[in-house]
Amino acid sequence: MEKNKIETIPFTLNQKIIIAILALLQFTVILDFMVISPLGDILMKTLDMTTSNFGFAVSAYAFSAGISGLLAAGFADKFDRKKLLIFFYTGFIIGTLFCAVSSSYHMLLMARIVTGLFGGVIGSVSLAIVTDLFVIHQRGRVMGFIQMAFATSQILGIPLGLYFANNWGWHSAFIMIAVLGGLILIAIITQMQPITKHLELQSDKSPFLHLWHTLSNKHYQVGFTAIAFLSVGGFMLQPFGSAFLINNIHISQLELPMVFFFTGVSVLFIMPLVGKLSDKVSKFRLFVAGSVISIIMILIYTNLNPIPLWEVVAINMILFMGIMSRMIPATTLNTAIPEMKDRGAYMSITSSLQQIAGGIAAVCAGFIVHQETKTSPLENYDILGYVIAAVTFSTVLLMWRVNKLAKSKDKTIEVPVILE
DSSP states (O other): OTTTOOOOOOOOHHHHHHHHHHHHHHHHHHHHHHTTTTTHHHHHHHTTOOHHHHHHHHHHHHHHHHHHHHHHHTTTTSSOHHHHHHHHHHHHHHHHHHHHTOOSHHHHHHHHHHHHHHHHHHHHHHHHHHHHHSOHHHHHHHHHHHTHHHHHIIIIIHHHHHHHHHHHOTHHHHHHHHHHHHHHHHHHHHHOOOOOGGGGGOOSOOHHHHHHHHHHOHHHHHHHHHHHHHHHHHHHHSTTHHHHHHHTSOOOTTTHHHHHHHHHHHHHHHHHHHHHHHTTSOHHHHHHHHHHHHHHHHHHHTTOOSOOHHHHHHHHHHHHHHHHHHHHHHHHHHHTSSOGGGHHHHHHHHHHHHHHHHHHHHHHHHHHSBOSSTTSOOBSHHHHHHHHHHHHHHHHHHHHHHHHHHHHHTTSOOOOSOOO
């Protein structure tokens, strides 16, 4: 009985401040990536882009993020994590401003590459900070709060971004993100303490040797593969979501914010519950349940014909509740794999492979989905659904192995770095 009983560990004031900062930071990073999907129909028409062009515009961020993450991985455990966060978040804000001033497809493509070079490392640095400052039985709740940024971006960010785009042009959506990012950067500089505990464990290995040793660890490779597969479905489904709703389901551009708003509300409701559950019950079983819901709803969604708005909203709400019910337990399990001395490198590599896999997925989706004219229905969207369902099932098998490794490491409970 004692073995199955898990005591809830409360957060300190310092930990609550860290959670708030990281959640707000993730809000801007997620919004920067997410907003391009609802703007997809506008961008394809305004910048004269084909579906494959748009797939490359989405994947450009992912590929550059993946490459920069790999290059930064060897150095990720060599510096104060706060300084790394400030450096990469500043570059992310500058890249977002470049997106705002883009006037052609190729300019936007280059701007997304710049944004990805910096933005792609932010998630891994944030995860390393969470893993350093919170014990394993706190991390589910922490990830629940931080990943509520996804829901908030849907409830506030995307509808607001679409409102800006409809009234002042799509450029204004990126300006909004950059301004908000500037305010959050000030909060990071003034409120976050240096995070250097991991530096005490560092050896004299060169950054590239450290990267190689992390990459070649067989246990780590299991986590790398599982998390890479985890991102494929989202990267395939999201880019053409707005174009599908507008051209196939006949949802108007003005009704689109409502779909994202209510979808975000459902995710905002489910995230804290999933976070608490993942600290109390089997994280793997929770992941499987979310995966089953996701597979069923993806197959329904990608085979839809024109239906009323309320039905579209209901289906989207259940779909994203399933998707987000997978993300928290999967990410939490993955944080248990690396040793403290390797966490920065491990999280950077994980994030990089996730982005690269997602970039490949977005490109593949761009070639699977076809549109004859700018206003004709998307073709082969149902085939895209079958591919995503197969990948989701494969991810369950991979996460089973991650769960086995996490259980073997859970025998020793770690002490958090900050207790004040």
